[in-house]
Amino acid sequence: VSQPAWMGWRRQPSLPRSVWRLTNRDIVVDNWEVMELEFFTDLSCSPPSKVHGGAVSSPSFAGASGPNGGHGAPGKAFDGDLRSSWMAYCGDTGQFCYPGDAWIGLDVNNKTEIRCFRIVQSGLYDRQTDAVVLSTWDGSGWEPVGDPYLGIGGITWNQRPTAPDTLWRISLDKQDLEDCKRPFKWDPGRAWGVSELQFFSDEGCTIPLPGINEGAQPITSGQYYDETSVFDAKNAFDGKDHTYWAAQCGVEPGDKAKASTCIPGREWIGLDFNNATRGLPLSVRCIRVRQSRSPRAECCDPASSVRLERWNGSAWTFASWRRMQADGEPILAVHSRFFTRGACQPISNASGGLRQGYSEEEFW
Numbered sequence: 326v327s328q329p330a331w332m333g334w335r336r337q338p339s340l341p342r343s344v345w346r347l348t349n350r351d352i353v354v355d356n357w358e359v360m361e362l363e364f365f366t367d368l369s370c371s372p373p374s375k376v377h378g379g380a381v382s383s384p385s386f387a388g389a390s391g392p393n394g395g396h397g398a399p400g401k402a403f404d405g406d407l408r409s410s411w412m413a414y415c416g417d418t419g420q421f422c423y424p425g426d427a428w429i430g431l432d433v434n435n436k437t438e439i440r441c442f443r444i445v446q447s448g449l450y451d452r453q454t455d456a457v458v459l460s461t462w463d464g465s466g467w468e469p470v471g472d473p474y475l476g477i478g479g480i481t482w483n484q485r486p487t488a489p490d491t492l493w494r495i496s497l498d499k500q501d502l503e504d505c506k507r508p509f510k511w512d513p514g515r516a517w518g519v520s521e522l523q524f525f526s527d528e529g530c531t532i533p534l535p536g537i538n539e540g541a542q543p544i545t546s547g548q549y550y551d552e553t554s555v556f557d558a559k560n561a562f563d564g565k566d567h568t569y570w571a572a573q574c575g576v577e578p579g580d581k582a583k584a585s586t587c588i589p590g591r592e593w594i595g596l597d598f599n600n601a602t603r604g605l606p607l608s609v610r611c612i613r614v615r616q617s618r619s620p621r622a623e624c625c626d627p628a629s630s631v632r633l634e635r636w637n638g639s640a641w642t643f644a645s646w647r648r649m650q651a652d653g654e655p656i657l658a659v660h661s662r663f664f665t666r667g668a669c670q671p672i673s674n675a676s677g678g679l680r681q682g683y684s685e686e687e688f689w
Contacts, residue, residue, distance in 0.1 A: 346430025448480030494595025514584025518625025
């Protein structure tokens with residue numbers, strides 16, 4: 326009987342639909358890194374439906390030199406510890422995972438139907454994939470289940486599938502490095518940073534939507550590499566102007582002196598409202614953003630325009646809506662690409678020292 330090649334403790338033969346996995350759909354430049362992965366039998370990833378089993382994977386970075394010949398490495402993605410991780414080992418050099426090269430999953434020991442998963446992957450772009458494929462062992466080979474799951478970020482929990490309009494985000498549209506005066510003599514190319522972000526259900530920004538204190542969960546494309554929580558996504562929703570999230574912008578570990586390259590559409594931050602609304606959809610009609618103007622060498626240079634985007638059930642899409650006009654005027658289509666920005670704050674006080682506020686005025 327044909328059996329899958331994997332790392333992790335094996336059962337032979339493996340029963341059909343008893344082994345489930347996620348694979349990278351996109352090229353991963355370095356090696357795919359997964360901090361945590363959870364599988365569920367219902368569509369909402371409810372805790373009672375969580376599935377347990379033996380962790381299995383494609384060859385891991387631990388290799389034959391790891392504990393138990395490396396067969397314990399996949400378990401690091403199922404240990405409940407975001408400080409540990411499983412990392413794939415792809416190709417002859419252990420880098421550059423082509424689509425389908427890297428995979429990780431569970432042997433659940435009996436026939437099971439997986440309908441939902443939650444994943445935390447690396448916040449570094451070179452170690453993450455934007456889309457994954459769910460598949461199961463059918464007794465002789467791997468069988469894909471459904472379409473690829475798209476739009477997955479890094480360093481925060483991502484749940485798929487998830488209902489339309491339960492995820493909202495802003496993404497970088499343009500970063501104008503000369504838009505605001507920069508501190509000291511930093512070379513061009515610092516990360517984009519957000520100190521505070523709020524979503525509202527009305528165009529006047531008077532009816533706030535749930536935040537992290539009401540159960541909403543931060544989601545992001547990744548974050549600037551750092552060993553501390555200085556650039557954590559939660560900082561953009563904590564109500565404190567002096568804390569902030571910084572986008573990853575292509576900077577790898579040990580390259581803090583390297584200029585950041587923030588790519589429009591790739592840098593984003595938002596909220597998953599599923600826990601706050603029990604999966605019910607929300608409409609966002611206004612946002613308030615306070616961009617960080619930290620004088621640090623790593624961050625932050627502001628965006629001169631951003632896009633508001635919504636999850637449509639299968640992918641991220643540009644948010645738009647219709648506004649009814651008074652006096653019989655034609656219905657106005659509102660497209661949420663925002664250019665207007667508040668004035669830049671000064672970066673020094675009267676005595677010439679650095680100011681502590683660090684933030685731009687709120688805008689949009």
